[in-house]
Amino acid sequence: MSQSPRGGSASKDSKYDLSKISARVDRVNVSGLQRTQNDYVMRAADGLFKATNFQDLMVEAMSTKSYLHELGIFKDVSVHIDISRGADATPQGYEVTFKGNEYTRLMGSAGTEIGQNEGSLRTELTIPNILGRGESVSLQGSYSSNRAHDLQLKFWKPFFHTRFRENRPELSFSVFRQTDRYDISSFQTTNLGYLVDFSAHTMLGVDLTHSLQYENSIRDVGLLNKSVPFAIRDHCGPKLASLIRYSIIFDNRDGNVFPTQGVLLKSVNEYCGLGGNIAYTSSTAHGEVNVPLFAGLVAQFCGRVGVVKETKNTTQLPINSLFYCGGPLTLRGFKFGGAGPVIDGTPIGAQTFWCTGAHLWAPLPFAGVFKNLASHFRMHFFYNLGNSNTFSTENMRSAFGVGLAVKLAERARIELNYCVPVRRQTTDNAINGFQFGIGYEFV
Amino acid sequence: MTSQYLNQLHTADKLAAEPWPEDATLYQPYEAEQILLPENASCLAVKAYLKMCNLPFGIRSCANAEHMSPGGRMTKLPFIRAGAFIFAEFEPIVNFVEQKDLAIGSWQDEDEKADMRTYVSLVENIFTMAELYISFRNERVYKEVTAPRNGIVFPWPLSVMQNYSKRRNALRLLKVYQWDDLDIDAVIDKVAKCCETLEYKLKESPDTPYFYGDQPCELDAIAFGHLFSILTTTLPNMALAQTVKKFKHLVEFCRFVDEKYFQTRCLHD
Numbered sequence: 001m002s003q004s005p006r007g008g009s010a011s012k013d014s015k016y017d018l019s020k021i022s023a024r025v026d027r028v029n030v031s032g033l034q035r036t037q038n039d040y041v042m043r044a045a046d047g048l049f050k051a052t053n054f055q056d057l058m059v060e061a062m063s064t065k066s067y068l069h070e071l072g073i074f075k076d077v078s079v080h081i082d083i084s085r086g087a088d089a090t091p092q093g094y095e096v097t098f099k100g101n102e103y104t105r106l107m108g109s110a111g112t113e114i115g116q117n118e119g120s121l122r123t124e125l126t127i128p129n130i131l132g133r134g135e136s137v138s139l140q141g142s143y144s145s146n147r148a149h150d151l152q153l154k155f156w157k158p159f160f161h162t163r164f165r166e167n168r169p170e171l172s173f174s175v176f177r178q179t180d181r182y183d184i185s186s187f188q189t190t191n192l193g194y195l196v197d198f199s200a201h202t203m204l205g206v207d208l209t210h211s212l213q214y215e216n217s218i219r220d221v222g223l224l225n226k227s228v229p230f231a232i233r234d235h236c237g238p239k240l241a242s243l244i245r246y247s248i249i250f251d252n253r254d255g256n257v258f259p260t261q262g263v264l265l266k267s268v269n270e271y272c273g274l275g276g277n278i279a280y281t282s283s284t285a286h287g288e289v290n291v292p293l294f295a296g297l298v299a300q301f302c303g304r305v306g307v308v309k310e311t312k313n314t315t316q317l318p319i320n321s322l323f324y325c326g327g328p329l330t331l332r333g334f335k336f337g338g339a340g341p342v343i344d345g346t347p348i349g350a351q352t353f354w355c356t357g358a359h360l361w362a363p364l365p366f367a368g369v370f371k372n373l374a375s376h377f378r379m380h381f382f383y384n385l386g387n388s389n390t391f392s393t394e395n396m397r398s399a400f401g402v403g404l405a406v407k408l409a410e411r412a413r414i415e416l417n418y419c420v421p422v423r424r425q426t427t428d429n430a431i432n433g434f435q436f437g438i439g440y441e442f443v
Numbered sequence: 444m445t446s447q448y449l450n451q452l453h454t455a456d457k458l459a460a461e462p463w464p465e466d467a468t469l470y471q472p473y474e475a476e477q478i479l480l481p482e483n484a485s486c487l488a489v490k491a492y493l494k495m496c497n498l499p500f501g502i503r504s505c506a507n508a509e510h511m512s513p514g515g516r517m518t519k520l521p522f523i524r525a526g527a528f529i530f531a532e533f534e535p536i537v538n539f540v541e542q543k544d545l546a547i548g549s550w551q552d553e554d555e556k557a558d559m560r561t562y563v564s565l566v567e568n569i570f571t572m573a574e575l576y577i578s579f580r581n582e583r584v585y586k587e588v589t590a591p592r593n594g595i596v597f598p599w600p601l602s603v604m605q606n607y608s609k610r611r612n613a614l615r616l617l618k619v620y621q622w623d624d625l626d627i628d629a630v631i632d633k634v635a636k637c638c639e640t641l642e643y644k645l646k647e648s649p650d651t652p653y654f655y656g657d658q659p660c661e662l663d664a665i666a667f668g669h670l671f672s673i674l675t676t677t678l679p680n681m682a683l684a685q686t687v688k689k690f691k692h693l694v695e696f697c698r699f700v701d702e703k704y705f706q707t708r709c710l711h712d
């Protein structure tokens with residue numbers, strides 16, 4: 001006789017207090033392993049063997065089920081709890097069986113992806129669990145609205161089955177070809193190379209996500225039209241970059257798109273110069289603080305800083321590593337890159353930039369009427385400040401306005417804002433009116 | 444949308460209006476370590492032409508000159524930056540200079556000019572193709588000279604990839620001009636015929652050192668550029684140089700132009 005977990009009834013029915021029923025797990029079976037190696041799922045049972053009562057048993061069974069999902073080998077997992085039988089069965093002994101369906105050998109998917117102010121169509125072909133321990137090889141191709149197409153072949157190995165399971169370490173190696181178009185500066189960069197990535201969480205006090213990457217790529221700068229200022233033409237041609245990138249994220253917000261409370265801190269640091277003929281260091285930091293007020297209103301403060309510096313090996317700071325200030329994702333009220341330095345009429349990126357924003361988020365009026373639909377929309381009043389190439393507030397740019405935001409699939413949002421630029425410089429490209437933006441990280 | 448022809452007319456007007464800038468600069472790859480034979484010939488031809496026109500210019504050597512260039516039919520080099528204008532390769536630069544009425548050869552009449560143009564076209568095509576052939580098609584020259592020189596400005600493995608793509612482009616260009624399936628003897632033959640034609644032209648005006656009259660013209664510049672480069676570049680395969688050396692008048696012509704404008708005195712007997 002198998003019993004399905006009755007965790008729900010424990011709370012309603014006070015007669016049967018499951019935490020008072022003592023239980024012991026005698027045996028855990030995991031079936032459905034065909035190409036997966038046995039030692040990969042070995043730790044699944046750890047929590048179960050520690051259970052002393054029936055409530056613990058059911059809670060642990062559920063968490064083991066989600067752990068087996070995370071291992072990336074099973075399409076779906078079902079749990080069966082039965083009393084244990086056989087010669088070495090103990091009284092109050094239970095046997096827990098997990099039946100899983102492994103992934104097929106080849107999986108494909110196609111979908112859309114939202115980038116920073118661009119949308120793209122992405123297709124992916126994956127061979128999951130290729131060597132039996134959750135590794136996967138995937139081929140991803142994407143075609144974006146900027147007419148840049150990317151291709152990436154990635155080998156990914158998780159280490160969730162080791163004793164560092166809590167830290168969720170992952171290792172991946174990918175070979176990629178990626179094109180970035182900088183339309184406002186009339187050049188594009190084609191990057192061809194490989195990337196080794198190691199990421200993990202540390203739980204010392206706060207939950208931080210770390211990611212260490214080594215990238216070795218050929219960066220080829222090409223022009224997009226004939227009449228480009230000579231300072232940009234000077235950078236054309238291929239160069240070899242060998243760099244190391246470290247990023248750290250602290251995120252305790254209660255949501256990605258419309259958070260009501262919590263803090264996000266993110267920092268990405270690059271050191272390029274371990275070989276090749278490009279050398280520079282680049283650091284970006286992004287922070288967001290959300291404070292819930294009354295009646296569904298949320299106050300949000302965001303800030304972003306970026307600095308690119310030369311190292312002793314630098315011959316020329318690469319033009320594609322400079323920062324563009326302005327745009328619907330940073331300084332609203334200005335075109336993308338419209339709040340930065342300009343050479344011969346063409347805007348280029350800046351060596352340093354900073355940008356801050358203060359928002360007051362409110363639910364739509366009459367939100368109570370269409371609850372489900374209304375949760376995807378928010379209104380906000382914003383005030384953005386920012387500047388390029390200087391950290392003083394003397395000649396800074398600023399804009400304020402009001403807008404409507406729509407949530408897209410828990411990951412990105414679309415904003416339609418009416419902006420009024422307040423302070424600007426003569427060479428800036430400002431928008432006094434409606435501005436549309438789509439992305440996942442806004443200031 | 445204004446028509447393309449109107450745009451060209453406006454550009455031509457703008458070109459004629461501005462004087463030759465003081466800071467006109469010629470961009471080429473590094474001469475000692477990087478430049479290849481066909482590129483060197485083209486750069487030398489342009490330099491000779493500008494010197495003959497008495498126009499001041501500066502020279503800047505950069506590793507990525509070829510990628511900075513706005514593009515061209517064959518070598519894409521050199522390219523000149525005069526004010527806001529950028530032009531690459533011998534013929535476009537000559538056209539640019541002529542627009543400004545600063546060119547030599549304005550003493551020639553229309554017939555002579557047309558005649559000279561055909562010679563210029565012949566010289567540029569035959570010699571550039573022969574230089575590309577010897578630099579990229581000949582295995583020994585490619586391995587010992589072309590590949591190390593071209594790749595020296597890139598770190599490994601970028602140098603390997605750049606050499607591969609440059610060789611592929613050169614071979615494709617040779618195929619377009621139908622030179623890729625010739626063997627070295629056929630190439631030498633073509634070069635010899637071209638030199639013969641030039642020497643005959645030179646002998647037509649025996650009292651003047653130049654091809655036409657006693658003033659230099661485009662043909663002098665481009666013939667000098669190619670012949671001098673071929674004679675003074677040491678390659679593992681000297682077939683081209685030996686062919687040109689047989690024509691004494693052409694060698695004398697090169698020595699004369701070198702003495703008058705460059706004074707490098709590299710040509711020895």
